[in-house]
Amino acid sequence: KQEVTQIPAALSVPEGENLVLNCSFTDSAIYNLQWFRQDPGKGLTSLLLIQSSQREQTSGRLNASLDKSSGRSTLYIAASQPGDSATYLCAVRGHTGNQFYFGTGTSLTVIP
Amino acid sequence: DARVTQTPRHKVTEMGQEVTMRCQPILGHNTVFWYRQTMMQGLELLAYFRNRAPLDDSGMPKDRFSAEMPDATLATLKIQPSEPRDSAVYFCASGSTDRHNEKLFFGSGTQLSVL
Numbered sequence: 203k204q205e206v207t208q209i210p211a212a213l214s215v216p217e218g219e220n221l222v223l224n225c226s227f228t229d230s231a232i233y234n235l236q237w238f239r240q241d242p243g244k245g246l247t248s249l250l251l252i253q254s255s256q257r258e259q260t261s262g263r264l265n266a267s268l269d270k271s272s273g274r275s276t277l278y279i280a281a282s283q284p285g286d287s288a289t290y291l292c293a294v295r296g297h298t299g300n301q302f303y304f305g306t307g308t309s310l311t312v313i314p
Numbered sequence: 315d316a317r318v319t320q321t322p323r324h325k326v327t328e329m330g331q332e333v334t335m336r337c338q339p340i341l342g343h344n345t346v347f348w349y350r351q352t353m354m355q356g357l358e359l360l361a362y363f364r365n366r367a368p369l370d371d372s373g374m375p376k377d378r379f380s381a382e383m384p385d386a387t388l389a390t391l392k393i394q395p396s397e398p399r400d401s402a403v404y405f406c407a408s409g410s411t412d413r414h415n416e417k418l419f420f421g422s423g424t425q426l427s428v429l
Contacts, residue, residue, distance in 0.1 A: 234416060245318075245405055245420035291357070293418070301370065302347070302418065304357040 204229045208305035223277040223308045225292035230270050233295040237277045240289045282312045316340045320421035332394040335424045337406030346389045347407040396428045
């Protein structure tokens with residue numbers, strides 16, 4: 203069974219810093235990988251989706267990379283802002299396409 | 315903005331009562347997922363539908379939970395009878411099998427408290 207791990211569980215940085223969130227998965231036979239953001243009391247919002255054939259995706263200050271062979275993805279946030287404070291989850295879509303496997307998330311706090 | 319709509323947002327009920335949660339997926343999406351989120355377990359998949367057909371409900375306690383899609387605009391998750399351990403946030407998500415449109419969209423969730 204696919205297992206998805208996110209380290210660290212929590213991260214606190216001063217405003218303006220660049221930061222990297224990590225996601226690792228045990229089975230490299232994936233269909234795609236998504237990074238989500240979850241604000242307290244809200245649902246998950248998809249930030250970036252990387253197909254299994256891609257190496258990275260960018261949206262504004264966010265850049266997600268995928269190294270399928272090593273079972274790793276990173277989410278890079280440039281010039282962090284207090285509004286970036288949230289929990290970030292990665293989800294791997296299994297090769298059969300049915301199941302999304304979620305990590306437990308990294309809780310990010312950006313201090314003004 | 316297209317969005318997944320879930321009702322109710324909050325539900326407090328007593329043990330043994332029936333609970334029904336509803337979800338309206340985004341128009342045109344052909345996949346629907348039900349997830350449960352708790353601090354201890356994170357996000358757990360309960361059920362998955364594609365083109366309204368249930369494809370995976372292995373994560374759902376069959377004796378008390380049931381999920382249906384009576385039509386393309388409505389998915390329901392029922393718990394009968396409810397128990398305190400069912401207290402959690404229940405999310406519905408919808409998506410598409412179109413390879414160019416595969417992002418998963420979540421509703422705001424139903425916060426369920428069973429007393």
